[in-house]
Amino acid sequence: MNAETPDDTPRGLTVRLRRRQGAAWGPGSGVGREATWKRRLPSLADIEHAARRRLPRFAYDFLAGGTGDDLGVRRNRAALDAVEIVPRYGELSAADTTTSLFGRRYAAPIGISPAGLDGLAWPDATRLLADTAHAADLPYITGTLASASIEEVARRCGDRAWFQLYGIPADGHKVTFDLVSRAEAAGATTLVVAVDAPVRSKRPRDLRHGLVVPFRPTLTTALQVAGAPAWALAALRSRVPVFANMGRYVAPPGRPATLDEVAGFVQRELRGGFTWDEIAELRQRWPRALVIKGILHPADAERAVRAGADGVLVSNHGGRQSDAAPAAIDVLPAVARAVGGDATVLFDSGVRSGLDVSRAIALGADAAFSGRGFLLGLAAAGRRGGDYVAALLTDELRTAMGQFGVDRPERLRTLDIRHATAWNVEPGLII
Template sequence: MTDGPRPTAAMRASPQAWGAGSGTSPEARLRQRLPTLDCVERRARRRIPRFAFDFLKGGTDADLGVARNRAALDAVELVPQFGTPKPVQTKVKLFGVEYAAPIGISPVGVDGIVWPGATKFFAAAARDARIPYIAGTLATASIEKVAKIAGPCAWFQLYGLPTDDHRVTFDLIRRADAAGVRVLVATLDAPVRSKRPHDLRNGLVVPFRTTAKTALDVALSPPWLLALLREGAPAFRNMERYVEAPATLAKTAGFVQDQIKGTFSWDVVKRMRDAWQGALVVKGVLHPADAEQAIAVGVDGILVSNHGGRQFDAAPAAIDVLPAIAAVVGDRANILFDSGIRSGLDAARAIALGARGVFAGRAFLLGLAALGERGAGYVAVLLKEELETVMGQLGTPSLDTLAQVARRHRAAFDFN
């Protein structure tokens, strides 16, 4: 199977062009074939190896957290009101930058396993769609390269590297600053490594170890194999300068295994606040008490997340704790959200419950797996258009009015 129609120059210049054209244009035919993320996912599954798809879709342990996120989002009801139709506007200002939509790309470690070259394609999609991209510590392109491609759309996520009093952690902060990154995102919700049975069964490690089974898997996925030949094997580009030269993949992977350990203490977050002049966000907050701690050390944003169900299978659905955290924080920080976003309707649900912006990781990876390098841009436009449709249906022309829509959320978590 081929990658489908190639994007025209106009489409590359303006992602909105995915929705343009006559019913017989290549863009229009693609939109007819892949009108939802479920359709994108079915195509993605046919084009990438089984181990890559399992890595993308899987959670931890029994995948209960992934299922809980989906069920909880689906249970949120929003009530339309009619009679005053107005044009819908999705622009949002986050930390001094205006974006075209309140939808961004979440960090995904070793994203190149799902689609080789993923990090730079995410950066380009964010730039073209004018949405934020949180590039990860374990992304497959360096923060310098991401910032050069994405400009003001580039954010940077940090895991904890506590050795030598966080020497590498604070050097990464310095590098992000030098590259022009405006928003730093510290991940709190990975205190220990989780067990991911799908990856264990597939023998998924970096450097990748080829077996007869994986070789056959790759051979049966020619689009992925061709992308691998073009882009090279996934590597931890942000980490390469911290290992002894030559920085082979094996050395860098060993460094990552040894050095990335645990979460950040609040004292370290406070040191980040003192060292970083841009916006500081903490990611992985599920309890209002942690939100209060974050405010106390001076963060600018709180990203409510359960790591997409990939860390702790008994954690509540992130959407179910969002209202309580938003109520505690008020206007003292921007509330952001990820975990389970698959549509513009999901984005609208999160905004109605208190989020200023939402992020998705799996959705954008599915786009790459389904359509190659242009797939993340396709998903960006798909989600934005779906959000516009939902807002029009609700009678909420702005994000502020969407935040005030009548809703029913039976499963909202009560911390009292």
């Protein structure tokens, strides 16, 4: 589907807009589209609301939901909402959001987190988010389970491509190590090793919908698709979402893998966790920046740095792994105290505004990432929805910095913060 088709506009808006704006608005007019989004989708809460209306129910539930009773999803939000930053006045310099991560300068301390089955948000989500990373000059952690290959992502967004690794332990990690070599050859600048999904989590929403890969429609899900015409049309016009990095390991040479084969392979062989010895081995093989994703304990952060990591990504997987895990923002200060001097500290889980980005940075992160924010942006606004979310988060961060009286993101850390739910474990006391 073309980026400029009216399908990019939330359902029902097209006709009304044409009527109101006459010939000035129409396909090809990015200005009209953005003005519309700014009015209709001024915040990520509005975007989530629109996404919920535009997506089939099973797709929305897969993206927005967490594990168990969604306690982790809610805990992330409640904890972020409760972080207060006390503004300081008397300095009026303009906010400069640019930020260095692993020796490269980005437009803002904001990144895109990896997501498997991202095509459920909008067809071609991986390609579209790679384009967003390129246009907005932000890092994009594309996933092992992304819907476009690491080679294609790197072609689209260059050295903004980071690669998130899950393990395929069979045959002495032959496939895992091949993925690492491919990421290096493609030009990914950072390897992000995810350790926080050692077993599959239970997601009751998906179980209720019978959501399996490859997708097998039931009467109920078919009706849900029929009720989401923009999504269904875009899906029909696009390539079938697959685990694009995996195909070559599944089918014999010369024949493309079927969806069933790829899905079966992932189901059987993939493991979402690594031992510290495996991480040390990955360190030997990967010559560029190495980040461990899913860290919640300062002792694990220290362990990661001892194993050679250049950074840790503090995350509870957006509340999708354990309902008893703490809110990621609540452990961030302890992790930052433990390793902040020696390693880059990144954050995700619950970020829904530029203000949240400023909260994470104030509490010790060098940058904050969002998973669902970008996915729901695609769902709500179509192909350029990721670009819109990138601009929205960056603008909101700039506003927050202006409100707090800081000109550089790192100066957020000089502010006084009230964070009642922080986990105040001291690094020296941890074994």
